[in-house]
Amino acid sequence: MKINIVQSASGKANASALFFVKKSVQFSDVLSENAEKQVESVLNGMEDGPFEDLEYLEIDNQPTIFVDAAKERGLSALDHLRMAAYRLAKKASKRQIPMVSIMLADAAPEQFKSILHGLHYADYKFDAYKSKQKDAFQVTFEIVAGDQSAVFKKIAEDVAVEHKAVVLAKNLINTCSSDLTPAEFVENANTIAKYTPGLSIKVRNMKQLEKEGFMGLVTVGKGSSHEPFMITLSYDGTKSVRGTKTKAANARSSSDHLVLVGKGLTFDTGGLCLKPPKSMPEMISDMSGAATVLAAIQAIATLELPIKVSAVCCLAENAIGNKSVLPGDIFKAKNGKTVMVDNTDAEGRLVLSDGLAEAGLIGATHIVDIATLTGAMVRALGYAVAGFFSNDDDLGLKVINCGEACCEKFWSMPLEEEYADALKGNFADLKNTGSDAGAIAAALFLQEFVPENTAWAHWDIAGTAFVSKTWKYTEFGATGFGVQTLIELAREMSA
Numbered sequence: 001m002k003i004n005i006v007q008s009a010s011g012k013a014n015a016s017a018l019f020f021v022k023k024s025v026q027f028s029d030v031l032s033e034n035a036e037k038q039v040e041s042v043l044n045g046m047e048d049g050p051f052e053d054l055e056y057l058e059i060d061n062q063p064t065i066f067v068d069a070a071k072e073r074g075l076s077a078l079d080h081l082r083m084a085a086y087r088l089a090k091k092a093s094k095r096q097i098p099m100v101s102i103m104l105a106d107a108a109p110e111q112f113k114s115i116l117h118g119l120h121y122a123d124y125k126f127d128a129y130k131s132k133q134k135d136a137f138q139v140t141f142e143i144v145a146g147d148q149s150a151v152f153k154k155i156a157e158d159v160a161v162e163h164k165a166v167v168l169a170k171n172l173i174n175t176c177s178s179d180l181t182p183a184e185f186v187e188n189a190n191t192i193a194k195y196t197p198g199l200s201i202k203v204r205n206m207k208q209l210e211k212e213g214f215m216g217l218v219t220v221g222k223g224s225s226h227e228p229f230m231i232t233l234s235y236d237g238t239k240s241v242r243g244t245k246t247k248a249a250n251a252r253s254s255s256d257h258l259v260l261v262g263k264g265l266t267f268d269t270g271g272l273c274l275k276p277p278k279s280m281p282e283m284i285s286d287m288s289g290a291a292t293v294l295a296a297i298q299a300i301a302t303l304e305l306p307i308k309v310s311a312v313c314c315l316a317e318n319a320i321g322n323k324s325v326l327p328g329d330i331f332k333a334k335n336g337k338t339v340m341v342d343n344t345d346a347e348g349r350l351v352l353s354d355g356l357a358e359a360g361l362i363g364a365t366h367i368v369d370i371a372t373l374t375g376a377m378v379r380a381l382g383y384a385v386a387g388f389f390s391n392d393d394d395l396g397l398k399v400i401n402c403g404e405a406c407c408e409k410f411w412s413m414p415l416e417e418e419y420a421d422a423l424k425g426n427f428a429d430l431k432n433t434g435s436d437a438g439a440i441a442a443a444l445f446l447q448e449f450v451p452e453n454t455a456w457a458h459w460d461i462a463g464t465a466f467v468s469k470t471w472k473y474t475e476f477g478a479t480g481f482g483v484q485t486l487i488e489l490a491r492e493m494s495a
């Protein structure tokens with residue numbers, strides 16, 4: 001796919017796209033009187049036939065694709081645009097149309113951004129494991145932007161950076177767990193840090209984790225032949241990035257330090273509390289949190305946002321081996337609290353206890369942790385909405401608003417104190433299972449490890465990270481959920 005942003009139509013397009021909502025055209029075009037009449041009759045024919053979404057018709061001798069921008073249920077107006085652009089791109093590629101023009105001279109910047117995202121989503125494929133790689137037909141989209149072309153070009157650059165991050169996260173998540181071990185994840189992160197100006201990286205291996213008392217990762221990771229790692233990536237957009245102070249940092253900068261913490265279980269068998277076979281294959285996605293924070297910080301650094309951001313990836317494989325943690329075992333976490341491992345399948349919260357401790361050590365003012373943490377969250381909110389918990393109303397509101405801007409839905413869940421006692425251990429301070437409200441129990445457990453006086457939000461993306469049937473712009477596999485909202489949050493916090 002190629003995107004050309006032009007002031008006025010080149011006349012070279014083989015078809016033009018016309019977005020409509022119910023019976024009205026969404027973005028205005030200069031049409032002849034005759035063409036207007038033709039369009040009106042087509043839109044009338046959409047409701048009761050004979051026409052349907054993606055109808056391909058000649059209007060005034062110009063092939064025109066009619067795209068329904070209100071087709072699905074439950075989506076925001078911006079997400080409808082993403083979906084419309086996604087379907088348009090799929091159709092244009094399937095019909096092998098070399099160039100499609102979209103008239104967006106009177107579109108708002110957010111609308112243009114949504115259309116771009118939709119086009120990018122349609123361009124994704126994961127065929128690394130296919131024996132034959134098929135090249136999709138390359139369509140060029142000519143965006144007619146009128147006098148907004150300069151603004152739109154800048155937006156298109158930013159969206160390309162954001163989408164590169166989404167693709168990075170999706171590729172990591174979709175890769176088989178035997179190919180993406182914790183060590184392989186580290187390799188990927190090293191490469192990203194090397195080629196992203198302003199991004200530095202620190203990696204701790206098993207020996208260093210043990211020496212420094214990051215015992216959550218050690219406890220979970222010791223059952224596997226692949227050792228656990230903790231990665232800390234840092235970017236300071238308030239200081240110089242490429243030797244000189246960035247333009248953005250000169251203009252304004254925030255004193256916040258946002259630390260993103262990601263659960264990175266490259267595979268979760270459940271450990272000795274083995275998962276049933278049906279729920280196991282999806283556990284290749286149990287490192288989605290780590291992939292999301294890695295992708296987000298790469299984009300944040302590339303966009304040179306004027307804020308200090310770090311990302312902590314807690315990487316381990318929850319496997320069965322002769323050194324696996326046993327149910328009933330007790331370890332001392334980095335913050336000094338002792339934990340009895342009641343269920344070896346509740347491993348995410350154990351590795352995250354170390355990520356939260358690391359966030360405190362590096363001076364976080366705000367922490368967002370992201371994890372495919374509980375099956376309970378999948379049952380509560382399904383695949384379309386992520387649940388989040390926060391100890392800070394301002395941060396919580398920002399999560400919802402930034403999510404909305406990125407067409408990612410978040411629902412606020414309670415850190416219900418009445419359930420806190422259920423996490424008390426008999427011999428240890430805590431145990432890793434609690435009340436039947438499983439997603440809340442996990443969040444309350446994490447709260448025990450949040451550094452003092454730190455705004456914190458926990459996102460449980462167990463339902464939204466990976467889909468086994470088509471959801472919006474993902475046919476199967478990783479959705480990339482959360483990457484865009486994290487970037488938007490950093491943007492919002494730097495304003």
Ligand code: BES
Pocket residue numbers: 268270282286343345346347348372373374375376378432433438462463
């Ligand atoms: N990785 C799973 C959670 C999960 C479930 C992610 C479904 C994606 C889809 C997590 O480690 C887990 O197994 N949690 C247990 C906790 C329980 C044993 C307290 C769960 O939710 O069943």
Ligand code: ZN
Pocket residue numbers: 268270318344345346347348
């Ligand atoms: Zn588990």
Ligand code: ZN
Pocket residue numbers: 265268286345347348372373
């Ligand atoms: Zn897990």
